[in-house]
Amino acid sequence: MAPATTDYDVLLDLVRTRMSxxxxxxxxxxxxxVDRILxxxxxxxxxxxxxxWEFIVVRDPAVKRQLYDAYVTINAEYIFWVEQxxxxxxRHPSFQQPGAPEEQLRRLRExxxxxxxxxxxxxxxxxxxxxxxxxxxxxxxxxRFMSHLTDGLANTSQLIHLAAASLGLGAQWVxxxxxxxxxxxxxxxxxxxxxxxxxxxxxxxxxxxxVRHEVKELVHYDRYDRSRYLTDAEAFxxxxxxxxxxxxxxxxxxxxxxxxxxxxR
Numbered sequence: 656m657a658p659a660t661t662d663y664d665v666l667l668d669l670v671r672t673r674m675s676x677x678x679x680x681x682x683x684x685x686x687x688x689v690d691r692i693l694x695x696x697x698x699x700x701x702x703x704x705x706x707x708w709e710f711i712v713v714r715d716p717a718v719k720r721q722l723y724d725a726y727v728t729i730n731a732e733y734i735f736w737v738e739q740x741x742x743x744x745x746r747h748p749s750f751q752q753p754g755a756p757e758e759q760l761r762r763l764r765e766x767x768x769x770x771x772x773x774x775x776x777x778x779x780x781x782x783x784x785x786x787x788x789x790x791x792x793x794x795x796x797x798x799r800f801m802s803h804l805t806d807g808l809a810n811t812s813q814l815i816h817l818a819a820a821s822l823g824l825g826a827q828w829v830x831x832x833x834x835x836x837x838x839x840x841x842x843x844x845x846x847x848x849x850x851x852x853x854x855x856x857x858x859x860x861x862x863x864x865x866v867r868h869e870v871k872e873l874v875h876y877d878r879y880d881r882s883r884y885l886t887d888a889e890a891f892x893x894x895x896x897x898x899x900x901x902x903x904x905x906x907x908x909x910x911x912x913x914x915x916x917x918x919x920r
Contacts, residue, residue: 669817672820672865673816673865674820674865675816676860677827679855680773681773681774682857684824684855688822689712691822693712696811696814696815696818699810699813699814701807702803702806704789705786705787705788707783707807708807709847711781712778713776713777713778714775716772721840722779723769723771725836725840726829727770729836731763734747734750735756739756744895745891749763771827776855777853779841780812780815783847783848784800784804784846784847787801787807808851812851815853825860828851
């Protein structure tokens with residue numbers, strides 16, 4: 656007789672098979688899917704239970720397209736030029752392309768295509784930095800965008816991804832580095848933080864188990880084992896290897912095929 660499946664088994668299977676999906680189908684999702692996802696998200700941890708998050712659910716195709724255009728023309732361009740400051744091997748894989756920077760940027764814009772603007776729903780995660788001050792005085796943080804805010808927003812965003820995966824849906828973590836254009840499109844008050852955009856839809860790629868370091872490589876007992884500490888040179892080598900392993904994956908996730916220019920470098 657096979658052992659009964661435990662809650663832990665279900666959770667472990669979910670976190671192992673969850674993946675960030677950069678290619679989503681435009682197909683409609685169940686009417687109550689986003690409501691169920693956000694019902695999970697609201698139970699996230701936060702300092703002093705201050706619950707600093709709010710959400711905007713975007714389904715209007717025109718608004719989704721405006722947000723995506725802002726992402727391609729402002730957010731992604733900003734990241735591109737920041738990445739040019741790195742040695743080529745350590746740039747983000749999607750920016751490791753041949754040619755002059757201006758030509759790379761032109762191809763990058765073309766490659767983005769419609770992207771996540773076709774997702775049936777976007778969940779925009781907002782944070783009210785004033786609410787983080789509900790935490791205890793001994794851990795008080797100053798400024799509106801300090802760790803007690805961003806920690807809580809990360810917690811709720813992770814639950815959104817897990818809830819989507821539990822419903823057979825895909826989700827993407829779209830980092831926002833330049834908030835202002837997105838806030839203008841959505842009429843978000845100045846005092847709030849626009850933390851993240853999470854497109855939701857059916858995956859247009861096959862779901863597969865993730866790859867992580869073994870627990871024994873991560874855990875120390877009683878004291879830190881200095882023999883396992885990475886030197887700066889070893890950390891550099893690690894980053895080179897990591898980027899080398901992911902270049903092809905990023906290229907194909909943006910619609911390129913193996914063998915096309917820029918793919919697999």
